Amino acid sequence: xxxxxxxxxxxxxxxxxxxxxxxxxxxxxxxxxxxxxxxxxxxxxxxxxxxxxxxxxxxxxxxxxxxxxxxxxxxxxxxxxxxxxxxxxxxxxxxxxxxxxxxxxxxxxxxxxxxxxxxxxxxxxxxxxxxxxxxxxxxxxxxxxxxxxxxxxxxxxxxxxxxxxxxxxxxxxxxxxxxxxxxxxxxxxxxxxxxxxxxxxxxxxxxxxxxxxxxxxxxxxxxxxxxxxx
Numbered sequence: 001x002x003x004x005x006x007x008x009x010x011x012x013x014x015x016x017x018x019x020x021x022x023x024x025x026x027x028x029x030x031x032x033x034x035x036x037x038x039x040x041x042x043x044x045x046x047x048x049x050x051x052x053x054x055x056x057x058x059x060x061x062x063x064x065x066x067x068x069x070x071x072x073x074x075x076x077x078x079x080x081x082x083x084x085x086x087x088x089x090x091x092x093x094x095x096x097x098x099x100x101x102x103x104x105x106x107x108x109x110x111x112x113x114x115x116x117x118x119x120x121x122x123x124x125x126x127x128x129x130x131x132x133x134x135x136x137x138x139x140x141x142x143x144x145x146x147x148x149x150x151x152x153x154x155x156x157x158x159x160x161x162x163x164x165x166x167x168x169x170x171x172x173x174x175x176x177x178x179x180x181x182x183x184x185x186x187x188x189x190x191x192x193x194x195x196x197x198x199x200x201x202x203x204x205x206x207x208x209x210x211x212x213x214x215x216x217x218x219x220x221x222x223x224x225x226x227x228x229x230x
Contacts, residue, residue, distance in 0.1 A: 003148065003181040009044050009053030016040055016053075016205040022149070022181035022198075029184045029192035029213075032202035033224055038185045041202065042151050045183075046074045057149060068097040073142030077154040079134045081126040087113065087137050088122040094145035105144075112140040116174055131159045132167045136174065143178055150175075150182045156191055168194055189228055193217070201225055 006019035016037045022028045032038050043049030045057070047067040055062045062070050073094070081090050091109035096102065113119045116136045126134060135155060142150055155171065156164050172195060175182055184195050192199055192213065199216045201209040201224075209221040220226040 004056070004058055005045065005149070005181075005183070006056045007041050007044050007053070009040070009051040009055065011040055011044075011049065011051045014040065014205060016044070018200075018202060018205070018207050020200045020207065020210060022183060024181055025176075025179055026198065027175055027182040027184055027196040028198045028200055029186055029196035030200050030202055031186065031189075031192055031225075031228070034187075035204075036202045037205040038202055039153065040205075042074070042153055042183075042185050045149065046070065046072050046151055048074070071098075071146075071148040073145055073147035073150045075135070075138045075142050075150070075152045075155055077157050079126075079138040079158070081129075081134060081137060081141075083126050085125075086122065087118070087124050087126075087129070090126070090137055091141045091144050094141040094143075098145050108144045109140070112144045113137075115177055116140050130163075132163055132170070135159070135167060135171070139171075139174055148180050150178055150180055152182065152184045154186055155184065156186075156188070171195060 002021040002023050004021050007016055009016045018041055030038050030041060044051050044055050047062065047070050088106060088109050091113060092105040095105040095108050113122055118133060118136050121133060156168055159167055168191065186192055196213060198212055200207055203222060203224055209216060209225055217229055220229045
């Protein structure tokens with residue numbers, strides 16, 4: 001059964017009206033030009049920004065819920081790991097924020113670190129990690145909280161060009177281990193085509209095209225999409 005996400009919100013002078021479905025275990029790439037509303041969509045769903053309006057996930061209204069109660073995991077562009085916590089403690093923060101006990105949270109954190117191939121980094125601090133390692137820790141922290149929706153905000157933008165392709169390929173495998181719905185916010189067509197199964201195009205706060213990656217690439221519906229596809 002698909003997971004329905006609907007955002008009808010206003011932030012300052014900007015209005016946003018976006019509703020789309022994500023299949024469990026699949027990834028949707030949210031594409032659009034600067035100022036189209038991609039980051040606003042993410043912030044409204046996650047509850048990390050102030051907005052007027054309504055956000056629902058499968059009919060569940062999120063507006064009055066704090067971030068930790070929304071069952072939404074977020075991997076930010078700069079990962080935002082806590083510098084004073086070890087890798088294990090960073091990841092355990094995810095389930096701890098939803099009310100899980102300390103012992104259970106640490107067990108869940110350890111299991112996800114192992115699944116993502118970074119169990120050996122448990123005792124390190126963020127300053128001791130590479131960009132790719134930091135990304136995997138941030139991903140583990142988000143998934144360990146068992147969210148319904150996983151949001152990735154430009155997950156590869158902070159990486160050096162030299163390692164971006166390798167980490168992108170790794171990320172595909174990591175996302176395959178998440179049973180929920182994933183939304184990737186990106187400017188990159190390469191990221192969208194490799195990470196996602198479907199594309200939603202957002203322009204000026206409205207969805208202008210949606211569909212499987214191959215369909216969008218074969219028949220771009222707006223001038224912006226045609227320029228992106230080339």
